[in-house]
Amino acid sequence: xxxxxxxxxxxxxxxxxxxxxxxxxxxxxxxxxxxxxxxxxxxxxxxxxxxxxxxxxxxxxxxxxxxxxxxxxxxxxxxxxxxxxxxxxxxxxxxxxxxxxxxxxxxxxxx
Numbered sequence: 487x488x489x490x491x492x493x494x495x496x497x498x499x500x501x502x503x504x505x506x507x508x509x510x511x512x513x514x515x516x517x518x519x520x521x522x523x524x525x526x527x528x529x530x531x532x533x534x535x536x537x538x539x540x541x542x543x544x545x546x547x548x549x550x551x552x553x554x555x556x557x558x559x560x561x562x563x564x565x566x567x568x569x570x571x572x573x574x575x576x577x578x579x580x581x582x583x584x585x586x587x588x589x590x591x592x593x594x595x596x597x
Contacts, residue, residue: 492572496565500538503564513555519543 495506507513517526526541542548552558557567566587573583 487572492569495568500564503568504539506568507564513552513557514541517541519546521546 495503498506504513508515518524519526522543522545524543524545526543528539529542530538531540540548552560560567562570569587570583573587
């Protein structure tokens with residue numbers, strides 16, 4: 487991925503970045519409810535910080551898209567997580583990344 491691709495993805499709306507994460511299997515696209523084996527449906531959640539969507543079983547319970555992923559418990563928007571992954575994978579210095587995104591703890595987590 488070059489800088490042009492990075493910029494294009496960063497300017498996507500939440501749906502676009504979510505699609506990118508799902509296409510690259512960083513977040514799940516489809517999940518089935520364990521008790522009833524029905525597929526979860528994707529529903530918008532107004533209070534969400536990381537991802538504006540949740541997975542909801544029509545009859546049982548709700549689950550976050552980040553459940554059982556490395557982003558579980560993250561309280562960062564997807565675009566910041568994407569930027570962090572890009573900078574980390576290109577070995578950008580920690581101080582540069584943290585000054586741009588303010589994510590020192592997450593940068594260390596990627597190590």
